[in-house]
Amino acid sequence: MTEEIAVVPGDGIGQEVTPAAVEVLEAVGEFEFTEADAGDAVKDETGEALPEETYELAASADATLFGAAGESAADVILPLREAVGSFVNVRPARAYPGVDALRPETDLVFLRENTEGVYSGHENRLSEDLSTLTRVVTSSASERLAEFACEYVAEGDHDGFTVAHKANVMRETDGRFREDVLAVAEERGVDADEVLMDAFATHVCLDPEEFGVVVCPNLAGDVLSDLAAGLVGGLGLLPSANIGEENALFEPVHGTAPDIAGEGVANPTAAILSAAMLLDHLGYDEESERVDSAVTGVLEEGPRTADLGGEASTEDVTSAIVDRL
Ligand code: ATP
Numbered sequence: 001m002t003e004e005i006a007v008v009p010g011d012g013i014g015q016e017v018t019p020a021a022v023e024v025l026e027a028v029g030e031f032e033f034t035e036a037d038a039g040d041a042v043k044d045e046t047g048e049a050l051p052e053e054t055y056e057l058a059a060s061a062d063a064t065l066f067g068a069a070g071e072s073a074a075d076v077i078l079p080l081r082e083a084v085g086s087f088v089n090v091r092p093a094r095a096y097p098g099v100d101a102l103r104p105e106t107d108l109v110f111l112r113e114n115t116e117g118v119y120s121g122h123e124n125r126l127s128e129d130l131s132t133l134t135r136v137v138t139s140s141a142s143e144r145l146a147e148f149a150c151e152y153v154a155e156g157d158h159d160g161f162t163v164a165h166k167a168n169v170m171r172e173t174d175g176r177f178r179e180d181v182l183a184v185a186e187e188r189g190v191d192a193d194e195v196l197m198d199a200f201a202t203h204v205c206l207d208p209e210e211f212g213v214v215v216c217p218n219l220a221g222d223v224l225s226d227l228a229a230g231l232v233g234g235l236g237l238l239p240s241a242n243i244g245e246e247n248a249l250f251e252p253v254h255g256t257a258p259d260i261a262g263e264g265v266a267n268p269t270a271a272i273l274s275a276a277m278l279l280d281h282l283g284y285d286e287e288s289e290r291v292d293s294a295v296t297g298v299l300e301e302g303p304r305t306a307d308l309g310g311e312a313s314t315e316d317v318t319s320a321i322v323d324r325l
């Protein structure tokens with residue numbers, strides 16, 4: 001059966017890097033692509049940043065490839081993540097030979113809880129002076145994340161994982177998260193250690209090679225994975241995946257890059273690596289590795305886009321990657 005992939009390029013350079021990722025997928029397999037709109041452009045036309053049919057498509061497709069959305073981003077990506085029932089955000093941050101990085105030895109993967117924590121939406125303005133936020137942590141979400149982390153470790157060449165938390169202060173919420181995650185790891189026989197997230201922030205800058213797979217609550221995962229992005233250099237390189245029970249959505253970490261949109265010079269690497277994560281998720285492990293090594297080769301030997309100090313266009317880089325496939 002041919003897998004159905006929803007393609008939602010969105011705004012800005014999403015329109016340029018998403019077709020590049022599709023071109024790469026076409027080079028390694030047979031998929032049925034269905035394109036749909038989301039973002040500022042469709043909002044201007046119809047009043048809705050996320051048309052119902054796009055939501056339905058993402059909810060029913062085997063996987064979705066998303067580009068970026070402009071000012072309407074929150075109205076697009078949050079419901080899209082919900083459409084795919086995503087409970088974990090997977091964010092690799094890896095330095096590549098040939099790319100300037102603050103910490104070239106960095107090779108990390110963040111597994112971020114994607115449904116609760118302080119992003120659960122329970123905020124209140126109680127008076128002129130006082131606003132509050134309810135932090136939600138459930139054992140079911142913590143354990144589901146931990147199960148995923150155990151499978152992730154078992155499938156890849158990782159020794160185990162580290163859980164980053166702040167259970168010394170947030171004893172009830174992070175205490176529960178920490179306890180549940182470590183309990184699942186022990187049950188599954190997976191090596192897991194723990195680190196306080198503030199200490200992690202310093203430690204990962206000094207010795208990134210001491211860490212591999214890092215499991216985090218929602219906000220910590222958001223902040224710490226951005227910090228790690230800084231260590232490897234270049235927003236144009238970082239992919240991400242939002243994984244749900246039935247389907248999943250893959251997107252570059254970068255946004256619409258309005259400063260370079262429309263010029264055909266955006267780096268397609270993050271979008272193409274997101275497509276490699278999509279392949280891996282659908283069980284095309286060998287194809288995923290081929291894409292990964294084609295990308296690695298081009299990063300090392302060029303051609304390169306301007307963000308990496310080169311002069312190549314999006315299309316030049318995409319063709320070079322496809323040629324290597
Ligand atoms: P948004 O609000 O959509 O996030 P932004 O202004 O924050 O837009 P980003 O897309 O987050 O822009 O990018 C931040 C900077 O990184 C910009 O200068 C942009 O040109 C650069 N950048 C981001 N992605 C890429 C890419 N794929 N190729 C080249 N440069 C990029």
Ligand code: MG
Binds near residue numbers: 254255256
């Ligand atoms: Mg941005």
